[in-house]
Amino acid sequence: MGPRSANRTEPSRMLPRRLAPLLPNSRLLFRSLNPSLAMSPADAAAAHLTTAPDPDEDICPSPAASAASGAPAAPEEIAPPVPTPLPPPPASAEERVERAWAHWRRLGSPRLVVAPMVDNSELPFRMLCRRYGADAAYTPMLHSRIFSENEKHRDMEFTTCKEDRPLFVQFCANDPDILLQAAKLVEAHCDYVDLNFGCPQRIAKRGYYGAFLMDNLPLVKSLVQSLSENLCVPVSCKIRIFPRLEDTLAYAKMLEEAGASLVAVHGRTRDEKDGKKFRADWDAIKAVKDALRIPVLANGNIRHMEDVKSCLQHTGADGVLSAEPLLENPALFAGFRTKEWKEDGNEDGDGGLDPADLAIEYLKLCEQYPVPWRMIRSHLHKLLGSCFRVHPQVREEFNAQTKLTFEGLHDMVKRLKELGGGIPLYRDQTSLQSQIVSNGLAASNA
Incomplete structure (x- = not known):
């Protein structure tokens, strides 16, 4: 089964949907709390959502929208669902x-x-x-x-x-x-x-x-x-x-x-x-x-x-x-495998899926569907891991960046692709x- 890329909607029409505000004043309530006193240990992992200034916690903007208006595009909201009657309980x-x-x-x-x-x-x-x-x-x-x-x-x-x-x-x-x-x-x-x-x-x-x-x-x-x-x-x-x-x-x-x-x-x-x-x-x-x-x-x-x-x-x-x-x-379910898992002596088959190309695809999807920069940073470390092992200086430069941009990330991936050395994925x-x-x-x- 090959990549599912045909008949895809244009990026401008594929905006992510987010839940509309359903609980008024909840954000003000959370900001008024002292996290060190009010948050239980279970909430510690989410404390950054209201307190941290880390740029990685910001949602990445859509480059097209930013170019047009100078500001990030507002995501399409998911309206509160219309109540649907519950199905009758099963009789048995x-x-x-x-x-x-x-x-x-x-x-x-x-x-x-x-x-x-x-x-x-x-x-x-x-x-x-x-x-x-x-x-x-x-x-x-x-x-x-x-x-x-x-x-x-x-x-x-x-x-x-x-x-x-x-x-x-x-x-x-x-x-x-x-x-x-x-x-x-x-x-x-x-x-x-x-x-x-x-x-x-x-x-x-x-x-x-x-x-x-x-x-x-x-x-x-x-x-x-x-x-x-x-x-x-x-x-x-x-x-x-x-x-x-x-x-x-x-x-x-x-x-x-x-x-x-x-x-x-x-x-x-x-x-x-x-x-x-x-x-x-x-x-x-x-x-x-x-x-x-x-x-x-x-x-x-x-x-x-x-x-x-x-x-x-x-x-x-x-x-x-x-x-x-x-x-x-990410192409695992399309039959692609990494070199480490390639069977000894099996040199036939279709190689040629560069991890840098997958990283570019991922970045373009992030431009369509904005998410926090921390998620993008995490994925690029995984997707480009074999490239970073060969070119650790590029990884160090990436880690040193306190504020990410799509332009800078695309340039980094292009540079890694030109330097070569990443482990390709293959499908035999x-x-x-x-x-x-x-x-x-x-x-x-x-």
Whole structure:
């Protein structure tokens, strides 16, 4: 499957949509608080949204709009959704399962999915991955309370467009009422509202969300039930596994019974944070798939299309998620692979996808869909990592820049391209055949 670049709308017509202000005076309220006294540890990661002067926290302007008016273009707002009548509650567990599969199939049974990544699965990157084969994507994790209360946070962290579908909007939460308030703001603009039960990081422990809710399954159940009973869009859950398989299966079944329409399983435990050190347990994912009656996605060890094929065969899952490998190779789902993963002796095939070209594509998407500069800086470090290793002086110059501009970034990428030395991506016949086979496997599971 090749890049999805044909028949695309002109940039001027593809403005990102942001949520319109729904809670008056929330920004003034947040500015009046003393962050050191009023913010809990869970809010520490978002404190920069109201206090930090760092230029990287500013949203990048559209160059075309800036040239025309001398000021950044105002993003197209997403109007508050018109209330939609809730569907009647399912009469039985069988009907709930039928609805879950009917929705999945209406979306085209997406198989190749961009996983949620903090500051890294924002709209421009999602659109880049969609050009190169991704069937669906998650937003970064959104903090439900801050999202529901803070207009600036909503404007900065959640943007979308009509081409950005199917879309999972992911929240972390530990209060069913606050979670529902946040979810109601996005339900008209996505295909699933997703609950993050998988984040293993220290901030999640301090804030009491993510994988640390695995110790409180009644709360987990109440969060899922609150959404499934009050949203017009289906609820999905992204989880990690327990050390004991029987606990994992009981957990997954509880989510299904609580109203989840899809479960994505990261095949590592909460303590297995290092994906390079710990291999994902595909046997556990297979056991969950066999135990549930709703769609199940597999997460872990997906570095290229050969892994997609192997994972679908091993687990029987309905699709796969990939996270960090996409940061270096957004064309993964189009069959491209990085040189480090090239099989010994396999010198045939189509090389020729320069990481600098992907960086240029990404920058142009950021010009269409403005995001905070910090996200752009992070992505360029990943996309151009092989180039920076060969030319560390360019990386040092990039790191020293306190204020980024598109003109300067394009010049830097052009310079790296002229200097050469970056590791190209390639696509060989094996990758293409794997993609075809994986598509057939996923279709057979639908």
